[in-house]
Amino acid sequence: MVTPILNNRSAVPAKSAELEADGIHPLMARLLAARGVTSALEMHISWANLIPPKQLSQVAEAAQHLANAIANKQRMLIIADYDCDGATACAVGVRALRSMGAIVDFLVPNRFETGYGLSPAVVELALQHTAGKPDLLITVDNGIASIEGVEAANAVGMQVLITDHHLPGDELPDALAIVNPNHPDCSFPSKNLAGVGVIFYLMLALRAELRLRGVYPSNGGPRLDALADLVALGTVADVVSLDSNNRLLVTQGLERMRRGQIHCGIRALFQVAGRDPRQANAFDLGFALGPRINAAGRLADMSLGIRCLLTDDEQQALQLAQELDEMNQDRRAIESTMHAEAQQIVEQVLPDTSATVCVYHPDWHQGVVGLVASRLKEKYWRPSLAFAQAESGEIKGSGRSIPDVHLRDALDLVSKRYPGLILKFGGHAMAAGLSLEEDNYDVFVQAFEEAVQELTGRYQFDPIIDTDGSLEPEFATLHVAGLLKQQVWGAGFPAPVFRDNFTIRQQRLLKNKHLKLSLERQGMHYEAIWFNHNVLLPEQVEVAYRLDQNEWNGQVSIQLIVEHAQACE
Template identity: 50%
Template sequence: MSATNNTTTDSARSRLPIRRRETVPHQLPGDLSPILQRLYASRGLVRPEQLNLQAGALLKPGFKGMAEAVVLLEQALAEQRSILIVGDFDCDGATSSALMVHGLRAMGAQRVNYLVPNRFDYGYGLSPQVVEEAITLGAELLITVDNGISSIAGVAAARAVGMQVIVTDHHLPGEEIPDADAIVNPNQHGCDFPSKNLAGVGVAFYLLLALRAALTEHGWFGKLGITAPNMGEYLDLVALGTVADVVALDENNRVLVHQGLQRMRAGRLRPGIQALIDISGRNQQRLVATDLGFALGPRLNAVGRLDDMSMGVACLLSNNLDEARKLASMMDELNRERKAIEASMQHEALASLTQVRISDGELPSGLVLHQDDWHQGVVGLVASRIKERYFRPVIAFAEAGDDELKGSGRSIPGVHLRDLLETINSRHPGLITKFGGHAMAAGLSLTKAALAPFKAAFEQVVDEWVSPELLAGEILSDGELAVNELSLELAEQLRFAGPWGQAFPEPLFDGEFRIVQQRLVGEKHLKLVLSPDEGRTVIDAIAFNVDLSVWPNAAIRQVQLAYKLDVNEWRGKRQLQLMVEQLAPL
């Protein structure tokens, strides 16, 4: 089936239908404000115990493969074997790598180091080429973090030369799993750990928790004359990696993120994260999950996209604030460069779609994009932006040398991207060189000659899996706020009522407003003064990246908004501001 495109322009996309969340029965305590009761219940929190974000509410370690991994680590510590952490080149991989190095050193490991493969030289995961590098570093035990579950050849190569291998990962396994000495992954077959949504850094944290418990039980810390580390001290890393990897904030992940944010706000954080907060201009005492996802995380991710993530890990491992600030400044510059590259690539992608595919009023249900000069470190971001604009699965490819293309994909609810690639791979063996990922994001490699047949296969499978309704998109609203609820007090309450994030979205409301003032700020942002009650009350608002063919427009006096409550801080003064998600003239 083919889906007619209803989103050929910015203005068309801005008029997504708004559906209000239904009222959900709950047993939440009466001392919680009615609006918070409603917001929490609509997101699945219906019992008092689900509101507990204290560290004691964390699920206990109970993973398949955990016991074997702990035994291997105890032996490595007892013999002071050379341990090498092999990480991924994104924020989750960087925080996972830093966490494992910090944690193992605090538990008495004297020979522990890390290696983050450069994406341009080695690609993703533990490959045989990475193993060659590990040999030169004298590694005896390899521990993968945020990767490894698809590294069949790499694990085999490591074990062939006598290395032991522990795989810690959270990505979905394929039909074949590596022959590692131990695998710790909540998503591996046969693992009954209840939270399947842990990021890689969360899995690493649980492994360290289990190791510390075993070492304590066996008197290890007493023998060394050292104090067992307080694992809470590492929750700043766990929170950052969890939010930045956009995993679902289920109850367990919300505890991890909340506890990490609490530590950051209180100043109990490592210098590298302090430096990232400073360089991004965030208010540390008022830090929330969106700051991690949209300010700190992108600066770390930019390093892996454009350079070598070893710089990011070094920043997170640094014990010197001045040194960490120098590294954070370098990452900030890379992030600016990443933004410029992304903007150019996004413009080219949109232009190609407009000229080639949208002219007849239709788009395929799934989009495959490629341009010879695109940057392989940024294609995932381009796929994400195009997905948001046209609300369909997107895969963007870039040249990787040696006749190879590397692609990164983003999907929409209802289309499991990794399963989709698995289907294509089973129907067309050899078409995809390698792939991996999860429901909403995936990566893959192809030969250049395979691009056209892959594009056809991708569009065909997406067509089979989706309906026009699934591709239409909608905005889920928490309803309309009364005039007296449009307040700084409620905005402050909601800000700290999270952590909000993936699968636990920040509250979004809708309503009709009169425009009192409107003006363009920057190049594409619309600053508004609005009134919900014919001028008796006025409220500031801002809409980013508006359609310049529509706005500003003095003839438009009434609008329907979908918006979030925000606190605008300027020169020490805080006031209410609406963050406009959708702006539709009435």
């Protein structure tokens, strides 16, 4: 286990003062300024402040193609992805298109059979669709890399419209239109839209196009803000950076959930997760609902998750949510076993001077190796890859990285140094996937280690906990904890972590797993808990913590959630 280094974020006093002068709470002003917020307008979350759809390149052309397809009663088929972002994007697309008169269905690839995205194999499945051959394929959360798949679709008379948010390669597919904020010709101010955000924007543009054609009056048509709960779920679950535009989308979705304006599939997911949608927050979406949707794509077929999000039947939604919950329990059991086996492998083979972690077991589940890699990355704080057996002598790996190592660049270097060693790879800085011949695993492990050390010049990396410094005692209140809870925090906009010295007055273990603490600072007493930590602490400690509200027996009190604690220097 590595020991993190505590680091204080840089304060921006002048900007903090400006935000405070604009009416923002003093502590919030300090926190927001440290996260790059420059104007109180960035915190206004009304729909009027959403970046206009017309700023997305090719969105107008894509909307025109869809409007023509609706007018001509063409069959559309959405090609989804097998994660929560892809599932919610599919649900947004299907719901919005049907509300505007489209004939549309969906198809989601099976990660174990056809691989990722619009592949030629998926085109073959589309041709055999029960509703008949589609006229138009619409990708959501995938497609930017589907050169061969688009060629295959075009060859059999199916046109393709791509909506995606992933980074493009050197070559782009020959599609009718490509709507992607990361398209090289796109000047959209937010490059951080999730796949569900991109299709939502296209649906806004389509409604505007239908208004221009007189299908709807100038302010008429379906209420697309009713899809905000789906957009929020996919955006948070995909861990995209929460810039001001994404925070607006997520906040609007959470507010609808809290008001009870929620699709029954999402309501059912809250129910099986034991969460209250009236108190919905980003943590619920990322750690309670998202994993249950993702379990379908990891273990079986993501169409189960999509059907849960599409049904308007409360009873069916609950039944599907219960199936997803059971799958998630199975996933957790599989992951736990695999993680224990991975630990044994690492302890046997990992040298102290290694910059990377690679593990492989022929009996592991392909859909769960990414989660194992994530847990190994957190424990050893090194880029980590976990592999499982695929078919015909191949193994498939999934990796997670740390901020110091761009994982896709490392794999790209291996691919260039050892042509043919990696059969296929893709991903981005923090996560990637690849496939190898099983016989080449040992060669790859050494090549990957060399690549990471060459790119970084290091074999040891230290995790850093960025903190917001000391919490002023006058702000350690229920009111402030409530303000923090209402804000949307997440990737690129991290939840506040404070850092102070305390005296421990009492400490005890709960279930031999969690450390319960009574702390004192400047004459004030605080209850605190350090989850999944079972080692007692010295009397004088420096603590990195989050300020939270604890509800128990109808009483609400302040509680500190410990992120890390160490003896005072």
